[in-house]
Amino acid sequence: MREYLLVLLVAAGATYLVSGLCRRLALRWGAVARVRDRDVHVVPIPYFGGVAMLVGIAAAVLVASRLPFLGSQPLVTHDAAYVLLAAVVICVVGVLDDLYDMSALVKLAGQVLAAGIVVVNGVRMMWIPLPNRIISLDDITSIAITVFFIVLCTNAVNFVDGLDGLATGVVAIGAMAFFTFCYVLTREQDLSRATTSALIAVALVGACLGFLPHNWFPAQMFMGDSGSMLLGLMLATSAISLTGQFGLPQIQPGTEGGGVLPAYLPLVLPVAILALPLLDVVLAWTRRTIAGRWWFVADKQHLHHQLLRRGHSHRGAVALLYLWSALISFGVIAIGLSRSWVVMAGVAVLAVVAVVLTLSRPLDRSTEHPQIPSRRG
Numbered sequence: 001m002r003e004y005l006l007v008l009l010v011a012a013g014a015t016y017l018v019s020g021l022c023r024r025l026a027l028r029w030g031a032v033a034r035v036r037d038r039d040v041h042v043v044p045i046p047y048f049g050g051v052a053m054l055v056g057i058a059a060a061v062l063v064a065s066r067l068p069f070l071g072s073q074p075l076v077t078h079d080a081a082y083v084l085l086a087a088v089v090i091c092v093v094g095v096l097d098d099l100y101d102m103s104a105l106v107k108l109a110g111q112v113l114a115a116g117i118v119v120v121n122g123v124r125m126m127w128i129p130l131p132n133r134i135i136s137l138d139d140i141t142s143i144a145i146t147v148f149f150i151v152l153c154t155n156a157v158n159f160v161d162g163l164d165g166l167a168t169g170v171v172a173i174g175a176m177a178f179f180t181f182c183y184v185l186t187r188e189q190d191l192s193r194a195t196t197s198a199l200i201a202v203a204l205v206g207a208c209l210g211f212l213p214h215n216w217f218p219a220q221m222f223m224g225d226s227g228s229m230l231l232g233l234m235l236a237t238s239a240i241s242l243t244g245q246f247g248l249p250q251i252q253p254g255t256e257g258g259g260v261l262p263a264y265l266p267l268v269l270p271v272a273i274l275a276l277p278l279l280d281v282v283l284a285w286t287r288r289t290i291a292g293r294w295w296f297v298a299d300k301q302h303l304h305h306q307l308l309r310r311g312h313s314h315r316g317a318v319a320l321l322y323l324w325s326a327l328i329s330f331g332v333i334a335i336g337l338s339r340s341w342v343v344m345a346g347v348a349v350l351a352v353v354a355v356v357l358t359l360s361r362p363l364d365r366s367t368e369h370p371q372i373p374s375r376r377g
Helices: 002-029 049-065 074-100 104-120 139-160 166-188 196-215 224-245 265-272 275-290 301-310 314-338 341-359
Strands: 127-130 132-137
Touching: 002 049, 002 196, 049 074, 049 196, 049 301, 074 104, 074 196, 074 275, 104 139, 104 196, 127 196, 139 166, 139 224, 139 275, 139 314, 166 196, 166 224, 166 314, 196 224, 224 265, 224 314, 265 314, 265 341, 301 314, 314 341
Parallel strands: none
Antiparallel strands: 127 132
16 A cells, blocks of 8 residues: 555656646647637636646656566556556647647547557456356457447546546546555455556546646646546556456455455446546437537537536536545445445435535525636746
8 A cells, every 4th residue: 555655646746746847838839728618717728737647647657667566566567558658649649639629530549549559458358247147358349348448438538627627636536436446356355456457546546636736726727638538548447457457266256244346346336437427428429419410519518517507616516526426436336345235325315415415506606707817927
């Protein structure tokens, strides 16, 4: 655990320190978010937050490769290296989009290329659990499902990146939930606690925490597509690598207190972690298809827009989506680990509270403005 904590701190510190430099570069090169009808901010904001997070993640992976425990696991260092290479590719694609506003098809090609890098080098989904049986995937099916999952997660995070600090915090919560599950799984099953999944997840948490002070309302900089696609890729590969690192014979059901549900949680949990972004994607695709538009044609009907229309402040809407992310991801973990009616009841009560807070109309809305100019030279 100490090495994982060090990795988190390195990622957070490096991201925080590099963000200022990336902001200046974005301003110099003209990589700024112009104000559009569908946007919430009212002044241009520099991009390149994704570059800062990539530097933080790279620093964390490099440090991990030199540590006595994490660095001594060849599979972990091998997989992390290729995930990092894919992260560089997708971040470059995002930077080019932030600079030149590339078409959706070009970005999709870049996402597939990044997914192909990790797949070709062995980071892919190996099996799928079903009731009463486990399906082992052949190479072609494994590659197709893995690429699809990575591209889906990449676009899901991109869709939810609509308010200051929203995507950063949601991904940080989800990555922390997945790290918690990975660590508990290896402890409960008496397996090696050095896993690619845990390493990527904890580095991702650190990068998000390091960037959040720059991205919190009112944001000094945005992550841009370089950041949102990077976060989606890292979350997806963290989940996928778990199914590849442990073979089915290694994972057995727990005993005391019901133990964990290892055959199902590795695949259910990623969906729970990305529940809000995935829901936003499905609703957007459905809404735009019904309206006769392409799915990639942006609008102002996302979940966070709906919360703002109900009268929630900028920070209030972000806090509510944080609450839902934490409730769903950690709730699934708590129920899966304990299988206790008390835990289920507690999660249900919290869900009711979250529903009430979400549907209520604040009586005294904050005097926040959509975006307040500050220190934007």
